[in-house]
Amino acid sequence: MFLKKYFCYLPFLATGLLSASVLPAQELPDTVRTYPLSGVEVKASVPSPFSSNAPLQIFPSGVLSKTGAMQVADAVKFFSGVQVKDYGGIGGLKTISIRSLSANYSGVLYDGVPVFDYQTGQIDLSRFSLDNVLSLVLQTGETGDLLQPAYERSCAGALNIVTQNQWKNPEKKNELQANFKTGSFGLVNPSLYVGRMLNNTFSARFFGEYLQSNGNYPFSQIYGFSDSTLRKKRKNSDMEFYKFESNICGNFPNGGQLSGKAYYYLSDRGIPGSVLYHNDYSGERVKDQTAFLQASYSQHVTQVVDFRTSAKFNFSAIDYTDLKYRDEKDEKFYYQRQYFLNMTVRYRISKQLSVSWANDGIYGNFENNFSGVFHSRINYLSALTGKYEHPVFILTGSLLHNFTDDENKAGSAFRNRSHWSPYLGLSVKPMENIPVRIRAYYKNTYRFPTFGDLYLSPVPTLNLQPENANQYNLGLTFSASLGECISLFSFSGDVYQIQVENKLVALPRGSMFIWSVQNFGRTETRGLDLNLKVQAQLQSGFSAELSGTYTFQKVLDKTDETNPSYNQQLAYTPRHSATAYLLLETPWLDVNYTFIYCGRRNYMGMNRPEYWMKPYADQGAHLRKTIRWQDYSLVFTAECLNLFDRQYEVVRSYPMPGRSFRLGVKFIY
C-alpha cells in the first residue's frame, strides 16, 4: 500500500542510489565555518554548537562516561531547556520534553534514524543504556545540517543518540570492552562490546548487555496537605532486560559511507504504578520486545551534489498483564510495525549557497489481540532547505510538507491531513575578532494526534485537529580559548517564545476508564536557557571541566478565561531549574560531582498550594580510577547517587529513589 501510493517518489530514490555508486569520491571541505573548539569532539556531519543557528547541546563521548550517568535519560537531564518526566527507578518510564512542548514534539533518533512509537508518540528513554553510546546531541529547532532526514525537521527538537562512527584508528584492528556494574536494589549489569576492522572498507561491532534489578527502593511519601510522610518501599518494580546490537560500518573507496544496525531488546518488568494511599498492591507487568534493522548511506555524487539515504524496519510487541483483581486476569498484546525510508540530496549552488531536498516515507501500523483493531498510518514528509553562508552570517530556511493519512480496519479513520511548516534561522557573527554569534529562528511544528489519541477511546474522535506550535528564539553564543589554562570558555543564552494551538487534552468520559481526547488547549511559553562550559588545564595531569545550565520557563494556559487554570503555569513545568557538573581529573583519580535542581511546580495546571510539588536538589558523586598497561586499561568506578538522600517526586505519586550506590569495573582493549 505504501509503495503503491508513493510510487512517484521511488524513481527519485532509485536515481539517487544508482548515481551514487558510479561516481568518484570527492574530498570536500566542510563549508561550515567553525571556531576552533579544543576538546570538544563533534560528529563530522553535525554543526558545532557555536555556529548553529538553533541551540545545539552535545555530550561528547569523553565526558559522557565520566558523569556517572547510566541511562540516556540521566544524561539528558543536564541539557538546558529540557525536562525528563521520570517515573522513578531503572524500569520507570522516562520521556523527554523540550522546552515544555510535550514528549510528542521531541524526536529521538538512534544513529540518525528515527525511533517510533505510533501508539503514544512518546519514546521511553529508559530503554537506552549509555554503555555503548558515544555521544548525545540535542537540537532545538534546526541546526543547519542539510543532510538530515525530513523527520528531524518535523520535530520541535530532537535527541540524537550516537552509538557508532567510522573506524578511527586503522592501526588497531580489534576493540574489546567488558563491563560489569552492581549496586543498590539488586543491580547486576554486565555488558560486552567487541569491535573488529574486517578490511580496509568494513568494520563490525557487536554489543550485548544484560540488566537485572529488583528496584525495591525505600522512599517517603507526603500524606495529604500537611508535612506528614509515610515511609514505604517500592513494590513490583523489578526489571530485567537483554539488549543486542550488531553494527556494520563501511568506508568505501569511492567515498561512500555506510552504517547498518541490527537491534534487539527484550525486557520483563513490573509496573509499580503510582503509590496510592492505603493500597500498596500492584499487579501490572509488561514484557516488551523491540527489534529493528536500519541502514544509512551517504556519498558525494559530484563535487557539488551529495546525498544521504536511510531505511529502517521496526517491530515491537508488548505483552501487558494486570493481576489486579484475583478473578479478573487481564492480559493484552499490542504490536507495532514501522517502515521508514529517507533520501536527502544536497546541491551546492555556489560556495555560499546550498540547497537540499529531503523526502521521508513512513508507514506504521498498530494492532492488538483483543478488540480487532488494526490502524495504519502513512506519513510523507518532504523538506526543501536552503542555506546561505557568508563570513558574517549564516541564513537557513526550510519548508516542510507533512502529509498523513490513516486507515482503520474496524471503522473510520483520521484522513488526509497535510500541512506546510516553515522554518527560518539566522546566525550572525558581528565582529570578526570576537567569538560571539547572535542567532535567531522561527519554526513551526505540526503534531498529529497519535493512535492512542484517536482510536483507543471507544468512540474515535476522528475530527481532531493536529496541534500547531510556533517557536521564536533569539540567542547569543560565545566560545573561545582563554589562554593556556582555560582551554575553552563557552557560553550561550537563548530567549524564546512558543505558542501552541489546538492542544490535545484527554478528559475522562463519565468514568475514569474511558477517556476522550479533545482539542481545546492553547498555551504560551516564554523561556530562557543559559549554558556555560569551562574547560581548564591546570598543570600536567590535572584538568577540570565545569558545566552549568539554567532554565526559566513561564508556560501559561491561555485556553479559556473562565477556566480556573487560565494564565496558570502548565503542570509539571518548573519556573526555575538548573543543572551543573564538575569533572576533575588528577593523575590518581577522577572525581565528578553532579547537581540537578528543580524549582516548585504544580501537578494539576493550577497554582494552588494543594497542587504544589516541592523543589528538590539531587546531587551525585562519581569516582573513577583508571589503570593502564600497554594497550589495556581497567577502569574502576564508584558512585553515590542522590548523595543527600532527598525524597522527591518528578511525577506526582511516583517517588524517586533516595541515596543509592553503584560500583563498576570495565576492561578496555
Added chain:
Amino acid sequence: MKNGMSFLRIIFSLLLFLTVFTACEKNDPIPGNEPVVSSGVFILNQGYQGQNNSGISYYYFKTRETTFDIMNGTLGDTGQDMIIYGSKLYVSVFGSSVINVIDLKTTTSLKIIPVKDGEQPRGPRYLASYNGKVYASTYDGNVIRIDTTTLSIEAVTKVGSYPEGIAAAHGKLYVANSNGLNYPNFDNTLSVVDIATFTETKRITVGLNPNYLATDAYGDIYLSYKGNYGDIPNGMQKIDTNTDEVTGLEGVSSGESFTIVDDILYYFNVVYNFDGSTGCTYGRYDVKTEQKVPGELISDGTKINTAFAIGVDPDSKDVYISDINPNKIYIFGVDGVCKETISEAGVLVCKFVFY
C-alpha cells in the same frame, strides 16, 4: 471559610445531639424522614487516577463558601461514591481500595476500612444502605456488606464482572454488571442478591453496559446504561422490584449518574461529537406519574461542556451540576437560572450529598 467551618460544626453537633437521643440500637438507626433542613452539601471530587487527589469539599449555603478539602488531602485515590447513613458519611475510594467512614459531627475519619482480598484490592465502587447495613459493589466482581457498628466488612458475595451501580429495595440488592474493563464485551445484566441470605439469586437482562442505579420512594429501581459508546446507544430503564420486570424510559437518553428527589428523577447526558467536542442535555422524569417533566432544567442558556455529576437540594430544589471542562460546579435555581458557580471543589466532582 473558617467561620463557615465552625458554624458547620455547631450544626453537626446539634444534629448529632438529636441522633444520639434517637439512636440506641445495635446498628445505626434507619434514617427516617426527619424534617431536617440541609445547611450545605458535601462534594466528592474523584481526582485523577493515580494521583491521590480525591477529596471532599463542603459548600455552606449560608456563607456561600466552600471548604476544600475536609479530609486535608488524605482521602486517597479516586473517590467513587459517597452516602450518608446514620450519623456517618461513607465514602468509597476506588484506587486506594478503602471505604472511609467519616463522623458527620467532627468531619474527621472514624475508620478507614480496607476493602481487600488478602493483599489484592477489591476496588469499591458504588454504595447503598439497607436495614442497618451499608453495601458496596467491588470491581473484583463482588458485593461487600459493612456492619455499621463495628465498621468492618462482615460478608462478601459474588456477582457479575466489574459491577458498578447498586441499589436496594424489597429485601433485594440490584447490582449493575458492566464488564466495563473488558471493552468491547460489555455485560447487560443486573445481579439480584437476596439480602437475607446474601447470595445472588438471579440475573435480569437490561440495557448494555449498565451503570448507575437508584431506588425511588415506591420501591422501583431506576437504571442508566451506557451502551457501547457507538452504535448501541445509552438509555434508562425502570425495574419493578416485585416482578423484576424491566421497562424502558421513553425518550430519556442518559448513561450517567442521576438523582431522585421528591419523586423527580433529574438526569443529564453528554453528547460526544466526532471532533472531540461535547455538549450536554438535561431532563426530569416524574417517577410517580412515570412521565417526563416538561420544561428546561437550565433556562438561561448556561453552557456546560462535559457534565459529570448532578445533585438536587431536597429543600430548595436547587440543581447542582459539575463540569469537568473546566472543573466547575453550577448551581441553578428552580427557574433554571444559574445563581452561583463553585470553582474550589477539586477536579472531577462526581457526587453531591446534601446535609
